[in-house]
Amino acid sequence: MVVIHSYKPSHYDLSLHNITLGGDWKYDGTVKITLDIKESIKEIVLNAAEIKVKDAVIVTEAGKQSQGLQTTDISYDTKKNRVTLKFPESLPTTQNAVLTVNFTGILNHEMGGFYRSEYKSAAKDTTAFHDGTNHHMFSTQFESSDARRAFPCMDEPNLKAELTLSMEIPEDQTAISNMPVKETKKSSRDGWKIVEFEKAPKMSTYLYTWAFGDFEYIEDHTKRAYQGKRLPVRVYTTKGLSKQGAFALENAHKVIDLFSDVFGVEYPLPKSDLLAVHEFSAGAMEGWGLVTYRTTAVLFDEETSDQKYKNRIAYVVAHELAHQWFGNLVTMDWWSELWLNEGFATWVGWYAVDK
Numbered sequence: 001m002v003v004i005h006s007y008k009p010s011h012y013d014l015s016l017h018n019i020t021l022g023g024d025w026k027y028d029g030t031v032k033i034t035l036d037i038k039e040s041i042k043e044i045v046l047n048a049a050e051i052k053v054k055d056a057v058i059v060t061e062a063g064k065q066s067q068g069l070q071t072t073d074i075s076y077d078t079k080k081n082r083v084t085l086k087f088p089e090s091l092p093t094t095q096n097a098v099l100t101v102n103f104t105g106i107l108n109h110e111m112g113g114f115y116r117s118e119y120k121s122a123a124k125d126t127t128a129f130h131d132g133t134n135h136h137m138f139s140t141q142f143e144s145s146d147a148r149r150a151f152p153c154m155d156e157p158n159l160k161a162e163l164t165l166s167m168e169i170p171e172d173q174t175a176i177s178n179m180p181v182k183e184t185k186k187s188s189r190d191g192w193k194i195v196e197f198e199k200a201p202k203m204s205t206y207l208y209t210w211a212f213g214d215f216e217y218i219e220d221h222t223k224r225a226y227q228g229k230r231l232p233v234r235v236y237t238t239k240g241l242s243k244q245g246a247f248a249l250e251n252a253h254k255v256i257d258l259f260s261d262v263f264g265v266e267y268p269l270p271k272s273d274l275l276a277v278h279e280f281s282a283g284a285m286e287g288w289g290l291v292t293y294r295t296t297a298v299l300f301d302e303e304t305s306d307q308k309y310k311n312r313i314a315y316v317v318a319h320e321l322a323h324q325w326f327g328n329l330v331t332m333d334w335w336s337e338l339w340l341n342e343g344f345a346t347w348v349g350w351y352a353v354d355k
Contacts, residue, residue: 007037007044009154009161010095010202016105016114016151017168018189021129021136025107025116031151034161035097040090044099047148047155048076048083050113054102056085061094068100081148081155101152107138111281113149114140114210119278121214122240127172128214137213137238139277139292141285144335147205155205158333163200168192169212176236177210178203178289180271200288201268204331209287211275216242220249224257226266231256235298236275244299248274251314255321255352262348263325272324274298274317284316286323286345293320311353319349 013032020026035044037060044058059068073086091097108115118134128135140150148155169175171193179198187194200208216239221230233253235245252274260266269289280294297316300309322345332341 005154005159006039006041007035007097008159010034010036011162011164012151012153013164014151015166017194019107019168021170022131025109027105027107027114029103029105029151031101031103031153033099033101033153035099036095037091037093037097039093042090043084043086045082045084046101046152047081047145048103048152049078049081049146049149050106050108051083051149051152052104053083053085053152054104056099056101058087058091058097058099060092060097081145083152103152105150108149111279112141112146114138117277117279119238121238123214123238126214126239127170128238129170135214135238137211137215137278139211139213139275140209140287141281141292142208143206143285144338145206147208153205157204157206157331157335160202160204160331162202163208164197165200165208165210166194166196167210167212168194172214173212174215174236175210175212176215176273176275176290178208178287179269198270203288203328207286207288207328209285209290209292211236211277211290211292214239215275216240217273218242218245218249220253222253222257222267224260226260231267231271233272234274236273237299238276238278241276241295241299244301245274245276247300247310248298248313248317251317252321255318256324258352258355259322259325259348265325265329267324268329269324272321284320286320286327288324288328291320314353315349318352319345322348322352
């Protein structure tokens, strides 16, 4: 059932920092949520799962010169994955209230939310975090309702909002997200850096995607020009595996051009990335501008892989890229319509393979 809200988000400004590699695997975060408040309210309910909210403050347009209203009570409904923030007085209607929430999250090992994958590195010179047994990479999986495990948000498909993301990661690691990197700067934390990304367009929370690790990539470009430029298309892997992404890459840029023509709508983002994730619960996930895959759905070793996997890789790549339009650009109102999203991507996925 679709929930009718008296307030909706329009933008998330999310910062992830103080990540602990090993031990309790925790991280701190700050999210500034721009809200359109349609009627006077005294509390705001967000989705949150395995998230501890430290504090929250809201500033409305009328209170720009003030310190804002600090929440007077923070309560959790763990069964419904909700946190309720209560304020000492009613909030006025406004299109530009800014709610700032400081929180703590967990880098879990459950393939949902913001999580860690364990693997044995294919490269001897890897700088990936090692716990004495395995190396680690870090990525997200939010569909259908696990964005709330990464940060407090309004985690429903029809509540689309822009995203601005920054992450503090080790200096020798690489971070990727839905949009290209805007700026990288040194952190006050020794041996770490802060990676800031360009603002992502309005999308559902389940499509937000980010990752970091000891990555390398291979790259090609679309043959078609988009706003005068051929788009970069990359396959990212952990070190030592990028050559196995060649077959997926060969298909990806062709599929983007094909669908841009077939749908009559150009691919709308400035880049397209594919990432092989070592531990993954599905076949792939259609993050807008950054699609994540289990390794067998995107990597192919010409010397050792069974030839039958080529067909699977070509199809999964096409299926996920179809979602960049049908699902990401145009989204079902609620999860009861997911069959239409997946059914269309399945059909045109095979259509693209045939082409």
